[in-house]
Amino acid sequence: MEGVGQPAKMKCLEGPHLNQGPAKSCGSLAPEKELVSASHLEEEEENEEGEEDLDPDPDLAPGPEEEEEEEDEKDLGDPAVLSAVHNTQRGGLSSPGIKIPDVLGMSPTSLHFLWQTLDYLSPVLFRPKFPSANSPACHFGHQLLLPDPSLFCSLPTSWPPKFSLPSHLTQLHPQHQRLLQLQQHSRMQSPPAKKPWSQQPDPYANLMTRKEKDWVIKVQMVQLQSENPRLDDYYYQKYYQKLEKKQADDELLGRKNKVESLKLVTPYIQKAEAYESVVRIEGSLGQVAVSTCFSPRRAIDAVPHGTQEQEAGAASSQRLRVLHHIEKMFLQLLEIEEGQKDGPPQPCYSEQQSKQVEKLFLALKTQEQNNLEEAADGFLQVLSVRKGKALVARMLPFLPQNQAVSLLLAITHHLPLLVRRDVADQALQMLFKPLGRCISHLTFHELLQGLQGLTLLAPGSSERPVTVVLQNQFGISLLYALLSHGEQLVSLDSSLEKSNSDYTTWTDMVVLIAWEIAQMPTASLAEPLTFPSNLLPLFCHHVDKQLVQQLEARMELAWIY
Amino acid sequence: MNYMPGTASLIEDIDKKHLVLLRDGRTLIGFLRSIDQFANLVLHQTVERIHVGKKYGDIPRGIFVVRGENVVLLGEIDLEKESDTPLQQVSIEEILEEQRVEQQTRLEAEKLKVQALKDRGLSLPRADTLDEY
Numbered sequence: 001m002e003g004v005g006q007p008a009k010m011k012c013l014e015g016p017h018l019n020q021g022p023a024k025s026c027g028s029l030a031p032e033k034e035l036v037s038a039s040h041l042e043e044e045e046e047n048e049e050g051e052e053d054l055d056p057d058p059d060l061a062p063g064p065e066e067e068e069e070e071e072d073e074k075d076l077g078d079p080a081v082l083s084a085v086h087n088t089q090r091g092g093l094s095s096p097g098i099k100i101p102d103v104l105g106m107s108p109t110s111l112h113f114l115w116q117t118l119d120y121l122s123p124v125l126f127r128p129k130f131p132s133a134n135s136p137a138c139h140f141g142h143q144l145l146l147p148d149p150s151l152f153c154s155l156p157t158s159w160p161p162k163f164s165l166p167s168h169l170t171q172l173h174p175q176h177q178r179l180l181q182l183q184q185h186s187r188m189q190s191p192p193a194k195k196p197w198s199q200q201p202d203p204y205a206n207l208m209t210r211k212e213k214d215w216v217i218k219v220q221m222v223q224l225q226s227e228n229p230r231l232d233d234y235y236y237q238k239y240y241q242k243l244e245k246k247q248a249d250d251e252l253l254g255r256k257n258k259v260e261s262l263k264l265v266t267p268y269i270q271k272a273e274a275y276e277s278v279v280r281i282e283g284s285l286g287q288v289a290v291s292t293c294f295s296p297r298r299a300i301d302a303v304p305h306g307t308q309e310q311e312a313g314a315a316s317s318q319r320l321r322v323l324h325h326i327e328k329m330f331l332q333l334l335e336i337e338e339g340q341k342d343g344p345p346q347p348c349y350s351e352q353q354s355k356q357v358e359k360l361f362l363a364l365k366t367q368e369q370n371n372l373e374e375a376a377d378g379f380l381q382v383l384s385v386r387k388g389k390a391l392v393a394r395m396l397p398f399l400p401q402n403q404a405v406s407l408l409l410a411i412t413h414h415l416p417l418l419v420r421r422d423v424a425d426q427a428l429q430m431l432f433k434p435l436g437r438c439i440s441h442l443t444f445h446e447l448l449q450g451l452q453g454l455t456l457l458a459p460g461s462s463e464r465p466v467t468v469v470l471q472n473q474f475g476i477s478l479l480y481a482l483l484s485h486g487e488q489l490v491s492l493d494s495s496l497e498k499s500n501s502d503y504t505t506w507t508d509m510v511v512l513i514a515w516e517i518a519q520m521p522t523a524s525l526a527e528p529l530t531f532p533s534n535l536l537p538l539f540c541h542h543v544d545k546q547l548v549q550q551l552e553a554r555m556e557l558a559w560i561y
Numbered sequence: 562m563n564y565m566p567g568t569a570s571l572i573e574d575i576d577k578k579h580l581v582l583l584r585d586g587r588t589l590i591g592f593l594r595s596i597d598q599f600a601n602l603v604l605h606q607t608v609e610r611i612h613v614g615k616k617y618g619d620i621p622r623g624i625f626v627v628r629g630e631n632v633v634l635l636g637e638i639d640l641e642k643e644s645d646t647p648l649q650q651v652s653i654e655e656i657l658e659e660q661r662v663e664q665q666t667r668l669e670a671e672k673l674k675v676q677a678l679k680d681r682g683l684s685l686p687r688a689d690t691l692d693e694y
């Protein structure tokens with residue numbers, strides 16, 4: 001049969017896109033193609049009236065057949081088209097026009113297109129009998145190549161096919177190279193204008209912008225850069241040298257197309273200077289880890305490097321010093337409390353403990369300051385801190401009376417200041433109980449000293465400290481406690497009345513305080529923590545009835561509670 | 562290749578249809594839209610293809626973001642040659658059923674094998690105690 005040789009040719013061409021079998025040679029590919037098409041054929045067997053010899057012979061010797069076929073196949077186009085051509089040939093014995101629609105079921109328009117291509121290709125295909133003496137070729141004649149109809153349907157959209165040529169640098173299998181060449185030639189011969197169905201424009205194209213692509217490339221290039229490429233990238237450099245040499249030789253030999261091979265050029269990027277892997281931000285605690293390419297997740301050192309920057313301003317450093325001091329004293333206090341046996345804290349009897357207490361008291365009182373004023377200031381600063389107040393409150397029971405008294409006096413002398421500073425904490429109350437106990441052991445003289453601080457006018461202010469004190473709960477409580485104690489002392493010991501100077505001072509102070517209380521609007525008068533019962537009688541003794549009534553009215557608030 | 566001669570880069574593959582094989586054995590087919598320096602991939606109009614014997618089934622998956630380390634290989638799909646395959650496409654239900662059957666037969670065969678070895682006093686090391694590479 002005439003068509004014997006041609007199917008063989010076509011099959012050979014269809015070799016490249018076979019995905020079956022390990023055989024590489026063209027000839028043996030062909031029978032595999034038969035296997036492939038066999039599965040298609042099974043469906044369409046009914047449609048076929050022609051003979052089908054589905055009996056491939058894989059042991060076929062490709063040999064000379066290959067060479068011949070290839071020569072002639074240069075002009076053949078797409079295998080799918082060729083299959084169609086084959087069909088027309090086969091069915092062309094009668095009327096191809098009728099045959100094809102039956103077989104393929106295509107629309108007239110696409111058929112028309114097919115005819116166009118077929119017309120073009122027909123001179124090539126309808127050639128005289130193929131002088132292949134080899135009998136194996138005859139085998140193929142009986143084969144039927146019926147392409148999948150879907151193949152045709154896909155044809156219009158993918159014609160002409162997108163074909164990315166591998167660069168001349170790529171090493172291809174010789175078979176592959178030959179096949180690609182063939183395809184290339186065929187494409188070149190078919191008119192490039194034949195593009196009625198071009199690729200639909202991809203609406204999602206270029207989601208990755210040029211900038212982004214360049215960025216990725218830049219990152220990859222940076223990773224490739226090296227100071228010494230001859231050492232780092234030895235194989236590529238050698239390969240490129242060989243390639244260049246080969247091209248130079250080719251050019252010398254007269255080869256026309258000298259393609260300039262591109263060389264990989266990595267950008268020269270300045271190596272970053274010594275970087276700070278650990279950054280310290282001012283005012284923050286700890287360190288911030290900066291990730292670099294050398295240390296992407298660097299552990300922060302626990303030990304601080306170098307010196308910490310100087311604290312801004314003396315105020316903050318002062319405050320920190322005070323806080324630090326309080327902490328130290330608290331530790332001492334805890335030791336003392338620990339040493340104390342179970343029971344209420346009291347002035348200790350053991351030698352060691354008294355030493356400890358002494359030490360603590362000195363720490364508090366003097367604060368290692370030589371200047372008395374500064375020492376007092378230090379004490380007040382301690383009292384300004386809530387923890388400092390707690391410290392003093394817990395420490396007082398351990399102190400011997402004289403030391404406790406000194407603290408009390410210091411407190412009363414600076415009571416307005418303390419009151420003002422306590423606005424935020426409102427923690428002075430915790431001092432009341434221990435101070436109260438201390439007050440109850442005061443001597444008259446000491447008491448007077450304490451009260452004096454409150455009644456004396458501070459320089460530069462028209463207001464007596466008492467006024468401020470009365471408005472504060474702790475202040476008023478302390479004041480009442482002092483007065484109460486004074487009254488108690490006086491009532492118990494009539495001899496006190498004899499010592500005129502002290503007693504006069506006392507009466508003056510009582511009167512003054514009473515007057516101040518009377519002056520104070522009821523609303524601003526603070527509510528004392530405890531209201532001693534002997535206050536009113538005290539006032540009765542020293543002030544006139546009217547005032548007493550006023551006082552009573554004001555203090556009645558306290559009575560109720 | 563014109564970007565970085567002498568190297569392999571995915572830049573040229575963008576907006577083309579690819580077949581991606583993952584480390585867990587899945588096969589994804591989709592348009593490669595975006596990459597980064599780790600070869601993390603963004604696949605568009607992705608389809609997961611399950612192969613059992615000569616049949617395959619496609620499960621449409623939409624957009625995939627694949628971490629680079631999980632890719633075994635990927636290759637460009639030639640669009641016109643794509644349909645020229647001897648494999649037969651079936652429905653999703655069918656292919657999943659086929660897959661299940663295949664899995665089952667494999668497990669049973671494995672069981673028999675293990676039993677046979679046990680009878681002879683041998684034991685295969687467990688997969689989780691083997692090194693992966």
